[in-house]
Amino acid sequence: MYLENMDKEFNPERFRVARLRRKMTYRKLAEQTGLSSKTISKYENDGINNPPSNDSLKKISQVLSYPVQFFFEDDIDEISTEAVSFRALSKMTAAQRDAAISAGRLSLIVNDYIQDNFELPKQDLRDLRNFEPEIAANAIREHWALGSRKIVNLIHLLESKGVRVFSLAENTLDVDAFSFWKDGVPFIFLNNKKSAERSRFDAAHELGHLLLHKHASPYDSAIDISLSSSRVAEQEADNFASAFLMPKVSMFSAAPNYITIDDVIELKSRWSVSAVSLIFRMHKLKLITEWQYRRLMEEASMRGYRKKEPNSIPREKSLIFEKIMPVLAKEGLGVKSFAKELKLPLDEVTNLMFMPTLI
Template sequence: MSGLGDVLAIARKARGLTQSELADLVGTTQPTINRYEAGDRDPDPQTVAALAEALGVTEQLLTHGNRFRGALAVDAHMRRQKTTKASLWRQMEARLNLLRVHASFLFEEISIRSEQHVPTFDPDDVPAQHAARLIRAQWRMPLGPVVNLTRWLEGAGVLVFEEDFGTHRIDGLSQWVGDHPVMLINASAPPDRKRLTKAHELGHLVLHSNVATDDMESEANRFAAELLMPLDEIRAELRKVDLGSLVALKREWGVSMQALVERAHAIKTVTPEQRTRFYKMMNARGWKTNEPGGEFIPAERPEFPTRIGDALLAKGFTEERIAQIAGAATTDGNPFKPTPINRLRAL
């Protein structure tokens, strides 16, 4: 068997297609697609070509399953609301897994080195807050607010991608591909929420890559809070919390007012009653999903994937060849597409 089944299923789900819809696109039947995905039958070369074209990937990527390092189609760590439809979060999970396959396919051709790395800890031995402090120490992060968290993540070899998920109910998700973690973040979220999501997903990668616990979401939240708002450094600023101070602290620390209130509540400088009043005020003003002050938080744009494309372009590869290396059928579908300015220079 070719190992095509898992990659085929991932690519199909990532495109939001049912087995019947894919079958119609390639001129076959749903039971046949099911047999391909189950590994009970291998398609002939003509059908592989048709499947690849319908899914926007190369034929080589479809047969990549036997060479993929690590499990395919794994459950992703995901920051989402509990009421999110299963079909929606399963599609985003497939999108992440397809990015993992693209990255693994590319890493067979090139080697990526990073200044730092993402360590992993057993949460039974290393509490979430302590793990966050260890990360800050190992990465030599300066005291105070984290400036451009995305850059710190990419400096540790994390591939960060942003896409508009078409919903506010899913913030982001993450998993490993070989030695490199991959994050997929909702591009439509405000900058402060994206930063918290990235810190939350880093917590999952650090704490839950080798072990699952009963309290993973809370552990990731505690990790994110300590990473972005170290208790020893922010405690004094949370002694008095009101609307004016929250807006100022949001601008300084790059986190939402809600995250600041939750931090203050955790260290008991905000009472449960004050916390309840705060959320009632937020709801009354329509700020629960659109807080003020977001315009003061700089947007953090991922650069690592395009830098990989730029490096290959500088070595003389064409855009079409770079897409092929990443397993994408077209240059537009290449997640490692070079930046526009470098593409123009190469013409």
């Protein structure tokens, strides 16, 4: 059985990760493989004692689009649901949540390989729990010597401070972004279906969670989430993101006395943020009145700026992946062979590394 894998046993936990990543229920996977739900359950829950046959494994591999070798490697590190900060948890289904967490677990495989073969920046985040969001944003800007200037590329900045940033190719707007700490290393995941401006805000939002809610869920429980605690944590991260991307000093120096929606479109490029985020920040800082805020928001909605950003900026990508892939290529590891080396599907690797167009 499994002639090419005789030295290793079938790993049911890896089977579970692949199934959840593809959002497959027992029933759906059974239907597409021609196996029974009971059999699928047996493989996942008692696969060491009752592993699939060669024929069954081949069917599973084809349906899930995971290489057979993937199911024979060591366990993938767990990511506790309680340790994960989801951007829009209340809107997510269990399947979406489990698929996103599974992507996070796959990223650990990619990260371990890169970390073992390259010298990466050490994490340089501060523990800012119990700080007010505005104060925390100023504190980390001071710690990183950013002053009040614009952050040109947020992903590059985060990576230079030791944050591992990965991309998510989730075909849903309900999975914005998420983050967690793992063995002292901060991770952020961004949905690449969002606008470039929204993605920057999501990255700053997740940085807020990493700093303000370090090593713990910002919620009361992974199962029975208190709406009040969830909203407080999300609002704190939103306020942090606004202050971090649009410092008060630069906002006060740039905002005109009377502002129109066209002024908003022109001004937003100063900080590479969305029109709506800029309007919200100006209102928060009392640079515009309540009446102006409502009028600008209404006009932004009428123009469709909530769905399609005007004068959109280029999408940010990982600098680390951009630098290491040519090095790996010189050693004979192109993207396809790199995925094969990791025993991962090509689409999972390219999606995580901001390269979905390569497949």
